[in-house]
Ligand SMILES: [Zn+2]
């Protein structure tokens with residue numbers, strides 16, 4: 001069973017258990033279909049040539065200097081298709097507008113703005129410019145393209161060379177983490193390109209504190225999900241304990257959608 005199948009199965013279970021989740025499940029299912037298509041398209045755009053030995057050495061040097069491997073300009077995306085993607089995602093939100101009663105539906109961008117917004121998004125300089133809603137639509141649109149493109153490149157590296165709180169490939173912040181089945185080691189997942197990298201268990205990826213009296217988590221015992229929180233910087237990170245998950249792991253991009261309620265809880269409690 002693939003991650004996508006597993007997610008569909010979980011969505012079905014969810015609807016069966018609670019009828020009132022049906023509109024939400026319909027929304028998630030449409031969003032998931034759109035995202036799978038983009039991820040696949042982004043994958044098709046990656047260069048086909050193998051990286052040279054020199055490229056590998058440059059890569060090690062960059063990591064040792066604490067610089068991520070790719071700049072925005074390295075993502076050679078087809079912007080017309082990305083704009084179509086943005087329209088598809090916006091339409092899914094518009095079709096289910098009643099789920100987002102507090103946030104007015106607004107047009108996200110005008111034509112031609114997609115590349116500029118994507119640059120700001122990858123560099124993390126957009127926050128002041130967009131509403132929470134606009135940013136969610138943009139993130140759900142761009143993440144599959146960037147993740148698909150990144151997965152077409154050989155981005156293997158020695159994990160011990162990095163161990164930082166931001167993504168070694170694009171410099172983005174994590175928005176998910178998981179503890180692996182084998183050792184319970186903690187992996188962070190990039191909110192922008194889905195790269196997974198190893199990180200210390202008892203350290204905040206946002207402010208780097210290791211003061212264990214200020215790091216905690218809240219969890220529902222019956223679920224593999226928990227939310228790690230930091231009282232020093234107010235950051236939160238959704239975490240999946242894969243040792244508690246049954247069956248094959250759900251694809252990471254989709255775990256994001258299934259855990260939107262954890263974001264709502266953490267944000268209502270004042271974390272960000
Ligand atoms: Zn990244």
Ligand SMILES: [Zn+2]
Nearest residue numbers: 204207230233
């Ligand atoms: Zn922190």
